[in-house]
Amino acid sequence: xxxxxxxxxxxxxxPVIPLVAEGAMAHSKPFVAPAKIxxxxxxxxxxxxxxxxxxxxxxxxxxxxxxxxxxxxxxxVHCGACSDKCHYxxxxxxxxNMPVARQDLMRAVYRRYFTFAGKHFPRLVGAVDMxxxxxDQWWSYYNQCSECRRCSVFCPYGIDTAxxxxxxxxxxxxxxxxxxxxxxIIGKVHRIGNxxxxxxxxxxxxxxxxxxxxxxxxGVDVRFPLDAKGAEVLLVTPSADFxxxxxxxxxxxxxxxxxxxxxxxxxxxxxxEAGNFGLxxxxxxxxxxxxxxxREAALELGVKRIVVGECGHAWRVAYSxxxxxxxxxxxxxxxxxxxxxxxxxxxxxxxxxxxxxTYDLIQRGALKFDKEKNDxxxxxxxxxxxxxxxxxxxxxxxxxxxxxxxxxxAVASNFHDMAxxxxxxxxxxxxxxGGLLTDDLLELRVKGALPRxxxxxxxxxxxxxxxxxxxxxxxxxxxxxxLPYYGFDMSMVGGVHQLVSKAIRLGExx
Amino acid sequence: xxxxxxxxxxxxxxxxxxxxxxxxAVFVVGLALKIRGYARTPAPLxxxxxxxxxxxxxxxxxxxxxxxxxxSLFKGSKWTWLFGWxxxxxxxxVLLRHLRxxxxxxxxxxxxxxxxxxxxxxxxxxxxxxxxxRRFLVDRVRYIxxxxxxxxxxxxxxxxxSGLTMRFVAHTDVVAVxxxxxxxxxxxxxxxxxxxxxxxxxxxxxxxxxxxxxxKLLHAPGLFFSPTRNQSDDPRESRHLAAWASALDKS
Numbered sequence: 001x002x003x004x005x006x007x008x009x010x011x012x013x014x015p016v017i018p019l020v021a022e023g024a025m026a027h028s029k030p031f032v033a034p035a036k037i038x039x040x041x042x043x044x045x046x047x048x049x050x051x052x053x054x055x056x057x058x059x060x061x062x063x064x065x066x067x068x069x070x071x072x073x074x075x076x077v078h079c080g081a082c083s084d085k086c087h088y089x090x091x092x093x094x095x096x097n098m099p100v101a102r103q104d105l106m107r108a109v110y111r112r113y114f115t116f117a118g119k120h121f122p123r124l125v126g127a128v129d130m131x132x133x134x135x136d137q138w139w140s141y142y143n144q145c146s147e148c149r150r151c152s153v154f155c156p157y158g159i160d161t162a163x164x165x166x167x168x169x170x171x172x173x174x175x176x177x178x179x180x181x182x183x184x185i186i187g188k189v190h191r192i193g194n195x196x197x198x199x200x201x202x203x204x205x206x207x208x209x210x211x212x213x214x215x216x217x218x219g220v221d222v223r224f225p226l227d228a229k230g231a232e233v234l235l236v237t238p239s240a241d242f243x244x245x246x247x248x249x250x251x252x253x254x255x256x257x258x259x260x261x262x263x264x265x266x267x268x269x270x271x272x273e274a275g276n277f278g279l280x281x282x283x284x285x286x287x288x289x290x291x292x293x294x295r296e297a298a299l300e301l302g303v304k305r306i307v308v309g310e311c312g313h314a315w316r317v318a319y320s321x322x323x324x325x326x327x328x329x330x331x332x333x334x335x336x337x338x339x340x341x342x343x344x345x346x347x348x349x350x351x352x353x354x355x356x357x358t359y360d361l362i363q364r365g366a367l368k369f370d371k372e373k374n375d376x377x378x379x380x381x382x383x384x385x386x387x388x389x390x391x392x393x394x395x396x397x398x399x400x401x402x403x404x405x406x407x408x409x410a411v412a413s414n415f416h417d418m419a420x421x422x423x424x425x426x427x428x429x430x431x432x433x434g435g436l437l438t439d440d441l442l443e444l445r446v447k448g449a450l451p452r453x454x455x456x457x458x459x460x461x462x463x464x465x466x467x468x469x470x471x472x473x474x475x476x477x478x479x480x481x482x483l484p485y486y487g488f489d490m491s492m493v494g495g496v497h498q499l500v501s502k503a504i505r506l507g508e509x510x
Numbered sequence: 511x512x513x514x515x516x517x518x519x520x521x522x523x524x525x526x527x528x529x530x531x532x533x534x535a536v537f538v539v540g541l542a543l544k545i546r547g548y549a550r551t552p553a554p555l556x557x558x559x560x561x562x563x564x565x566x567x568x569x570x571x572x573x574x575x576x577x578x579x580x581x582s583l584f585k586g587s588k589w590t591w592l593f594g595w596x597x598x599x600x601x602x603x604v605l606l607r608h609l610r611x612x613x614x615x616x617x618x619x620x621x622x623x624x625x626x627x628x629x630x631x632x633x634x635x636x637x638x639x640x641x642x643x644r645r646f647l648v649d650r651v652r653y654i655x656x657x658x659x660x661x662x663x664x665x666x667x668x669x670x671x672s673g674l675t676m677r678f679v680a681h682t683d684v685v686a687v688x689x690x691x692x693x694x695x696x697x698x699x700x701x702x703x704x705x706x707x708x709x710x711x712x713x714x715x716x717x718x719x720x721x722x723x724x725x726k727l728l729h730a731p732g733l734f735f736s737p738t739r740n741q742s743d744d745p746r747e748s749r750h751l752a753a754w755a756s757a758l759d760k761s
Contacts, residue, residue, distance in 0.1 A: 017650075019649055020649045020650055020653050022653075063551070064551060065551070065552065065554065065752075065754060066551065066552075066553070066554065067548060067551040067552060067553040067735060067737055068553060068557060068736075068737045068738070070547065070548060070551045071548055071732045071735045071736055071737075072732075072736075074544070074726070074728040074729075074732055075726070075728060075729045075732030075733070075736065076726060076729070077659075077726045077729050078651075078654050078655060078656065078659050078726070079583070079587070079590050079594065079641075079651075080587065080590060080644065080648065080650055080651035080654060081582075081583050081586030081587040081590055082586065083648075083650040083651065083654065084650065085586070095650065095653045095654075098650060098653075098654065100654050101653070101654055104654070115724060116724040117658075117721075117724045117725060123657075124656075124657055124658055124661075125656065125657075125658045125725075126656045126657075126658070149559060149738075152559045152738050153559055153582065153585065153586075154582055154583070154585050154586030154587070155582055155583075155586070156576065156580055156582050156583035156586070156594075156729075156733070157729055157732050157733045157736050157739070158559055158576075158582065158733070158736040158737075158738035158739035159736070159738075160557065160559065160738050163557070284554065284755065285758075288755075288758060319745060319746065320555065320556045320557070320745045321555055321556070321745070323745050323746060323748075323749045323750065324554070324555060324556065324745065324749060324750050324751060324755065325755075327749065327759075329745065329746045329747070329748075329749060330746060330747055330748070331747050331748035331749050332749040333749070334749075334751075334756070334759065336759040336760075337749050337759075349746055350746060351746070388560070389559055389560055390557070390559075390560060391560060392560055392561065392562075392743055396564070397560065397561035397562060397563065397564060397568075397743060398561040400560070400561070401561075425559075425560070425561060426585075
């Protein structure tokens, strides 16, 4: 199926909120997962008779399991504070991409089956029966949300559309309608160990190749260990870091940091993926099952610390959920958590972000840099949504903004932030997060990148910025793809540890 | 004549007494059931919108700022914040002012608020009018507005205008109204003046109380139960576990 033609939005000198353009993105739909992919992750293969009742029953189950969903279905007053906050609305003008309207697609069904007003006065409160028509709209618009949480920052009740999108995808999966891209990847992570489907031997080859490349570049033997028992640190990183550009340059950066600091570390074939697409589809069991691989690898390898590479949603899952899901953290009082927490070194944060590790080493003077090696770069930083609004780094609220910027300033001389309102907690999604990084949604991805591209254009014009650093595998892949649509060079995007890699001193060649 | 008139008032009084008992019961029981539902539903994962406070005290401050100043809304939309805050702050003063109908003697703070509370009635209607105007003037807000949104605003504005009319244009017998309200609280029905403006005002207030637990007015308790606002940011330091999620560890 050839992708339909679409026009790349024009970059405007200042942000303009588009007028409502009904149905502008109604045609945007991801590929449906075939039965084989659905069944491999434990979902029904396809929609069958009676799915409407099963969907409503599933909604009831989720309302009992998730306070967020229950409260958010009731609390919205349609104030409109979120209406101009979603990058997909700003890029498309489709009113169903306003967070409130996206939520209302589920609220209409919720009201019909679970509220007094909706049961008795459906027209008055906009309640509707679950039907194929409703499902089609869910399919389209709940696959136009990247679960970036920008709307939740501005909602007076903190309503998080991501929670509702996840519930909607979970309901759709449970009746046999799943997204091919996300569910195929979940199958791969279970079958092979990572999202890209790189088998162990191939991974080993790749790492050996990286050792050679790094030796050629620096003259130093920097190791990339795999499955090394008794290593101090288990590094869990998105599998894109092994194969994709520019991701791999950051992986080389992590290895150099470990080398320079003299920390023994290892990767794991079993846990060769930090990403956890269970988050995107809102399925707790998958979220937990995928996270369990990390726990098992940590126990088998006997590591003392678990460090996570540059990946936005993976850091959300690691930072916010790992302790809950599989006991990676501290403060556990049950045998399941204690088993692992006794093994991990309590003097360090568990899990730790690679940026926290590098920043700590910089603070202690354990790393030295030749900043001038990055002088050709004029750098800006793109806050990734899951790091910015769903996790933290360091010891204080907002450390997730300070630490990556401080690392960049320690390894390079030219740094300029993009405009306020487009960074920190108000950062714009890259346009490809939340399980939408697939070519069947390319139009959405290009248009959804518009707000970020406008902010970037501004610092390019004013400061001559030529590099946008970020700490997310999805952001890197998405920008590599969409930057050219807006007239930028795809190599403008890269990792923070790509910059670290360039400037770090490794000592004398052996 | 006096006898017949007394009888008519009594029927009216009884009807309104019944209305207010029902409205109060629906309001209290309905809201209690909803709040119980929120409280009993677990929040299995840590999902505060970050940056978030790292301690319980910080969370209390965050919620206080949300409740008193509408912090997030301020970030989100200055016009909505202006009218929304004006309406809610005015409503608070108006409610405090009305407490005098339910107490004897009247508390000093309630006496104090009488003057400003009168004018708060005006600013309340101004705030509501601003909120309603957005529903027509801003195309995005027009798109998301439902009949129920318009009716809520119409209801509140009608309550405000009927009250203001009684205060500034056609006075009602407030001494008798107070006797009626105090009587309601002691289950002794007193005569209610048959003033059409008063009856409209009271009917609309009763309607507001009745729809509260089945409408978007649930945003009031909802805020306190919103996990993105009421959770502390400390997932690495303590293991957060809901009962149904913890059961999976044992399987």
